[in-house]
Amino acid sequence: MNAIETIISTRSIRKYTDSEGANMDESAKEKLLSELVGLLLEERGKKAIVPPGRLWETFRALANTRPPWPAGERMLQLQDELLAEMLRVKGIHGIDEAEASPSNHALRLWRGDITTLEVDAIVNAANSQMLGCWVPGHHCIDNAIHTFAGIQLRLECNEIMQGQGHEEPTGCAKITSAYNLPCKHVIHTVGPIADGCPSSLHGKQLASCYESCLDLAEKQGVTSLAFCCISTGIFGFPQKEAAEIAIRTVSRWLGRHPESGLSVVFNVFLESDEAIYRELLGMPKDGRPANP
Structure with missing residues (x-):
């Protein structure tokens, strides 16, 4: 089992609450992350049901281990929207x-x-x-x-x-x-x-x-x-x-x-x-x- 599969399959669901995502609108965040994680898994020929509390961690793992492949417009749109919102919450x-x-x-x-x-x-x-x-x-x-x-x-x-x-x-x-x-x-x-x-x-x-x-x-x-x-x-x-x-x-x-x-x-x-x-x-x- 690789690192990403371990993150997805773990039974211990940790709610993401540190400064990277604190106070974000959870429903909007989950919607963005769910589609984004799906696209990142799809390009690797994989599918998985990721619990809401593991979406950010799974996204980060997929992004960290993603080869330098060209990315589709929808993937970049979702990612950029997510990261912009997270930056807004953290503060500049x-x-x-x-x-x-x-x-x-x-x-x-x-x-x-x-x-x-x-x-x-x-x-x-x-x-x-x-x-x-x-x-x-x-x-x-x-x-x-x-x-x-x-x-x-x-x-x-x-x-x-x-x-x-x-x-x-x-x-x-x-x-x-x-x-x-x-x-x-x-x-x-x-x-x-x-x-x-x-x-x-x-x-x-x-x-x-x-x-x-x-x-x-x-x-x-x-x-x-x-x-x-x-x-x-x-x-x-x-x-x-x-x-x-x-x-x-x-x-x-x-x-x-x-x-x-x-x-x-x-x-x-x-x-x-x-x-x-x-x-x-x-x-x-x-x-x-x-x-x-």
């Missing part, structure tokens, strides 16, 4: 909600869901395939960004990778559209895999991720850019050391490019990461409240 957050560093107002800090940030571009911590996370419902930034951007994002990434002809090297960057996200673009970069013991090479590669994203952002006319904590998740780069490299690299780049007018947001999700960045950016510990 502008760059002014990110707290500026007292020592450099071009640097900002924001804790919350990066898929709700309305900036010119957000940075995705990708893998070398550059096709998004294939693990159903995985709690990584790559999965979240691809899920809420929509299946169009994997298709565009696949076009880029097919044209490139090889996996994405560590420390480089590519830019795509953002589709159903409130930002305009997604910049994808592959961070080093440190496994808890970063070498000097890993440090240089991580710095290269930030520099490559900044160079590409400037080239594309981006004026507001939100970085996630690259490589600190399953890639195992220690949080504080990664934050030090991030702030140092971005600060030096901005110093060399004063004409860029670029504002950079360090987006964190964990309270521990926020505390690290606050200390390094010279911000008070009791800053703005966390965003949902």
Whole structure:
């Protein structure tokens, strides 16, 4: 039994109540999801009766594991309508909600869901395939960004990778559209895999991720850019050391490019990461409240 069949067949029906779908009109949501899940199963030659409480989870699993196939107009219409409504419920957050560093107002800090940030571009911590996370419902930034951007994002990434002809090297960057996200673009970069013991090479590669994203952002006319904590998740780069490299690299780049007018947001999700960045950016510990 594969992961999707496990989700569909489970007898433990969990009602979806977290921030991704809280307070949505349940009947409208179920109608959209039911037809959408049906279409996603149909293109795989499958049929299933999915309990209402499992529809979102099944949709996400199907989307996460969907190859970069062309999608029909109806599928995209349903998906885009669903994701737009979910974003409306979660709320969109502008760059002014990110707290500026007292020592450099071009640097900002924001804790919350990066898929709700309305900036010119957000940075995705990708893998070398550059096709998004294939693990159903995985709690990584790559999965979240691809899920809420929509299946169009994997298709565009696949076009880029097919044209490139090889996996994405560590420390480089590519830019795509953002589709159903409130930002305009997604910049994808592959961070080093440190496994808890970063070498000097890993440090240089991580710095290269930030520099490559900044160079590409400037080239594309981006004026507001939100970085996630690259490589600190399953890639195992220690949080504080990664934050030090991030702030140092971005600060030096901005110093060399004063004409860029670029504002950079360090987006964190964990309270521990926020505390690290606050200390390094010279911000008070009791800053703005966390965003949902």
